Amino acid sequence: MLGEFEYLLITAAAGLGDAAYGAAIREEIAATTGRKCSIGALYTTIERLEMKGLLKTWMGDATPQRGGRAKRMVRVTAKGVLAARDFYEAVTRVSRGASWATNRTSLKNRIALTNRSETAV
Amino acid sequence: MTGVGWTLVEAVARLLEREEREAVLGDLAEAGESPAQGFLAVSGLALRRHVLLWKSWRPWLAAFGLALPCSFLLMGVSLSVSQSYQQIVEPAILKATGVALGPGLMLFLCNVLLLVGWSWTGGFVVGSVSRRTIWVSGALTVLPCMFCLARFHLESMSRLCLLLFLLPAIWGVRRGLQIARIKMSSALVLAVGVTVLTMPAWGTSGPWIPNWALSWPAWYLVLTARKNGREAQRA
Numbered sequence: 041m042l043g044e045f046e047y048l049l050i051t052a053a054a055g056l057g058d059a060a061y062g063a064a065i066r067e068e069i070a071a072t073t074g075r076k077c078s079i080g081a082l083y084t085t086i087e088r089l090e091m092k093g094l095l096k097t098w099m100g101d102a103t104p105q106r107g108g109r110a111k112r113m114v115r116v117t118a119k120g121v122l123a124a125r126d127f128y129e130a131v132t133r134v135s136r137g138a139s140w141a142t143n144r145t146s147l148k149n150r151i152a153l154t155n156r157s158e159t160a161v
Numbered sequence: 162m163t164g165v166g167w168t169l170v171e172a173v174a175r176l177l178e179r180e181e182r183e184a185v186l187g188d189l190a191e192a193g194e195s196p197a198q199g200f201l202a203v204s205g206l207a208l209r210r211h212v213l214l215w216k217s218w219r220p221w222l223a224a225f226g227l228a229l230p231c232s233f234l235l236m237g238v239s240l241s242v243s244q245s246y247q248q249i250v251e252p253a254i255l256k257a258t259g260v261a262l263g264p265g266l267m268l269f270l271c272n273v274l275l276l277v278g279w280s281w282t283g284g285f286v287v288g289s290v291s292r293r294t295i296w297v298s299g300a301l302t303v304l305p306c307m308f309c310l311a312r313f314h315l316e317s318m319s320r321l322c323l324l325l326f327l328l329p330a331i332w333g334v335r336r337g338l339q340i341a342r343i344k345m346s347s348a349l350v351l352a353v354g355v356t357v358l359t360m361p362a363w364g365t366s367g368p369w370i371p372n373w374a375l376s377w378p379a380w381y382l383v384l385t386a387r388k389n390g391r392e393a394q395r396a
Contacts, residue, residue, distance in 0.1 A: 061184075062184055062185070062187075062188045063187070063188040063191045063192055066188065066192070067192070078202060078205060079185055079188060079189070079202040079203070079205070079206055080202065080206035080208070080209045081209075083181060083184075083185065083206055084206070084209050084210070084213065099180055099183070099184070102187070103187075103191075105190070105191055106187035106188075106190050106191045107186070107187065107190040109183050109184070109186050109187030109190065110180075110183050110184065110187060111184060111187060111188075112180070112183075112184035
């Protein structure tokens with residue numbers, strides 16, 4: 041099964057589609073998780089996922105804003121999509137019934153109901 | 162990306178593979194990171210890459226199974242060859258009777274060929290087995306040399322005679338880095354040649370363990386050439 045960071049990376053790359061490359065994925069992960077993603081963690085994970093056949097990478101175009109340097113483009117493979125789906129389903133399954141997984145209103149209602157029934161008894 | 166800071170970052174980035182270096186430096190420029198952040202990012206990635214290399218058995222074999230022990234043994238062989246030269250060849254040259262040297266010359270020539278064969282094959286295996294950690298293997302070859310050079314005191318001999326093995330070893334490392342693989346026929350010639358040259362020591366209670374410790378890289382080349390040949394046939 042995927043690790044947490046591997047899942048984040050695959051999800052970010054899949055969301056970015058054709059515009060998925062190192063800097064964009066890094067920005068996406070930082071924006072969605074609020075945590076800074078180091079270049080070391082990013083590129084070693086990309087390589088590991090590529091070796092597992094979950095990602096495909098190739099060198100893209102160079103742009104002036106990158107100082108004329110090429111991008112390492114990333115695409116999620118079909119196997120990568122399956123692995124991410126498995127991870128997501130496992131997390132969803134294991135989270136069922138966890139207080140943080142249900143929405144706050146229903147949680148409040150349930151607490152109120154429990155309190156009421158306890159008072160009635 | 163100009164200035165001393167970025168020059169330093171680019172220098173550290175040389176530890177990375179060319180394509181990765183390109184992508185990482187581009188990402189840093191695009192993200193507008195400072196030279197200090199860039200330095201930390203690049204050195205962190207380079208460190209991770211080098212640590213990951215050591216998860217494989219190859220760098221361990223090259224550095225601690227070959228470079229370190231063989232440099233000690235080959236210094237011993239270099240010394241032995243130098244002493245043989247002094248005892249057998251030099252007096253003959255001085256007397257200008259170079260032709261009638263007897264069995265001593267044969268033994269000397271065998272030792273010279275063995276020294277070259279062992280050093281070259283050892284160097285080739287170090288270069289081909291783990292090219293990205295070659296600097297560690299190099300350091301583990303140099304350290305014993307420095308250690309022995311500091312303790313070598315023989316008035317009749319130069320300290321440099323300990324390092325006779327270095328030239329063929331460096332040649333072997335270069336070839337190993339360049340071609341990585343060797344043809345089956347060449348590997349067999351090397352392995353059989355090296356083994357045959359050790360035969361004079363078989364009959365005596367000579368140093369057979371060091372001999373085999375230095376000969377195995379030649380047979381390792383035969384095994385890898387055989388494996389590569391089979392893979393090529395399958396493909």
